[in-house]
Amino acid sequence: MKILVSTRQMMLLEALASESRVRMIELLDKRPMNVKELANALGFSSAVVTKHVQKLEDAGIIRTESLTGTRGRQKVCHLRLDSITLQFRAPAAPPVPNRYTTSIPIGQYSDYRIMPTCGLASRSKIIGMIDDPRYFADPERMKASLLWFGSGYVEYRIPNYLLSNQRTRSVSISLELCSEAPGFNENWPSDIHFHLNEVFIGHWTCPGDFGRNRGVHTPDWWEYGTQHGLLKSIQLQPEGTFIDGVRMSDVSIRDVPIRYGEDIRLRLSVPETAKNCGGLSLFGRHFGNYDQDIEVAITYEDS
Template sequence: MRTLQLTLGEAIEICKALSNEHRMRILDILTQGPMNVNDLSEMMELPFSTAAANIKKLEDAGLISTELVPGRGMQKVSSKKYDRIVINLRKEEQVDENIITIDMPIGEFADCEIGPTCGLVSDSAFLGMMDEPRSFYEPERKEAQLIWFRSGYIEYRFPNRIPYGGKEERLEIMAELCSEAPYHKLDWPSDITVWVNGIEIGTWTSPSDFGGERGFLTPKWWLTENTQYGLLKTWTVNRHGSFIDGVKQSDVTLEDLSIHAKPYISIKFGVKKNAVNAGGMNLFGHRFGNYEQGIIMKLHYSRKE
């Protein structure tokens, strides 16, 4: 999916280009494939000059491209450049050289212990067999865009890039998650726990296995009655404790996590065997759900003066 990311300032000209019914219709038609001006004007029942003027506006805004191709002589053929436009309402954060950010694809897990119901899918097909934990060891697992299991855990190992002499100040973990029920079920709580380097940092109770309404990124082939999207949750550990979305969960601090002890940072998601709500979990990747990301780890650190 080709995405155009815009700030509020960058969006002004794009919004002007889109604030016209004819131009919106042109983009809708070009979703079907490239087309020349004559065909567009006939399909829209517009004069050639009107269609050409609106295509020029979309070209100037960078939303479509036009090129000369052979066919009944040389003709101009227009095609759509993007599938989606995202306008970021928040100002871009200034890049801080003392923040390490890693977006880990969900298929790149290092270890797991999985109990059915379970499975993995890419953005185009099932990977391995349904409800078969052995599928989690297939080489194709790295292509996973949605992972689900009813019990167990899945572990990721992030490279420890904190420089020698650096001191960790805050660790953030962000992922899109929800419960796991057959197909989907809105009233289906599940206690999803996160561990860092083997230390539990907090449990979030997911309220639902969300489905019945399509996820923003979920592929069309994936049935609407199946799990569609999750909620974006943030686990944070600093020198004062551990938090989920800013709410304190425990007194576990960065010092307890032994960040410098290994060349990697282990981050594990799972549902405990003795969980009050043992409702499984779904984990969403870059091309499933509502958020275009895998598992994001941000490690803030300070340098010695």
């Protein structure tokens, strides 16, 4: 047992600051003894020994048990600890990992290939025409606060600010999303796939397309079904990939090539071949239940 010498450990330190109690520890090192045996060995009364025993027990140095003896109950004392290491200097705090964050608007995708149903909306209007994939190239897409498609993918570029001598330790991605059904259908599963730098890191099955309750931040003019999604947090770590803390795959940060001078590519997709090809709705600021875009946090260390 290792303890830091501090005022929080006064009970233990005071328990050892007595020659009588140290002699009791020496006796108990040989064998367990009851209070009367300790009193006889030390030349004290049982009442005095009982007080010392209480001090040692409160400090966690010994333990006692009540057993039936020839003349009623007796308290038998046992050493509880084998050793204590006193530490006078507090250990240095672990270094805080280097970290940077970035926020990516959902309309700032760098590539896409999608199939209807599909569309884009800003906080004030529909962008282009609904169910026409050509409008995913419209310059106004940069203002999008909601996008949706039936199958396919959108891909984003995460800025890579690492220097050549630095290595990524983890990537965390937070985003609000759900399935995409015509209108809405809260029982509409969709297998949403996640890729990082073309490495498939796992998929999550969204249970539905949520439209029964209005989104907290969904604008009043929006009357087209889907109202909000679920906020999901994806963490790519040395131990694997997790979604909301639950293992999604065994793919670790070491399995994803993140190179100096190259952006990190995040792809969100619903393949036509997926068991549950239920589309994707992605929410940004001013839409849904969470007023955020795609939030990314990257930790790193010097290599």
